[in-house]
Amino acid sequence: MAERLGVTSRDVSPLELRRGQKHELEHTSDRKLAKQIALDHLAEDPHYYAHISAMEKAVKRKSRDRRITAKDILKGARR
Numbered sequence: 713m714a715e716r717l718g719v720t721s722r723d724v725s726p727l728e729l730r731r732g733q734k735h736e737l738e739h740t741s742d743r744k745l746a747k748q749i750a751l752d753h754l755a756e757d758p759h760y761y762a763h764i765s766a767m768e769k770a771v772k773r774k775s776r777d778r779r780i781t782a783k784d785i786l787k788g789a790r791r
Contacts, residue, residue, distance in 0.1 A: 714748070714755035721747070724754040731761040 732750025740746055753760040
């Protein structure tokens, strides 16, 4: 995607690219591939990984704030 759009690592925020590479390395051990995937996402949305980070923080905050009861666990087991 990035290549098709003519977007290179010089065209995106270095911080976002590092953040993206780190995120993509959770899915692959190939650093070059992780960088390319990150660049593809950033070509579509320059703040892609900032958005991902914000969503992850919101989920953590929500799960931390929510108290799980035995009733919740039993409900989940019945599904």
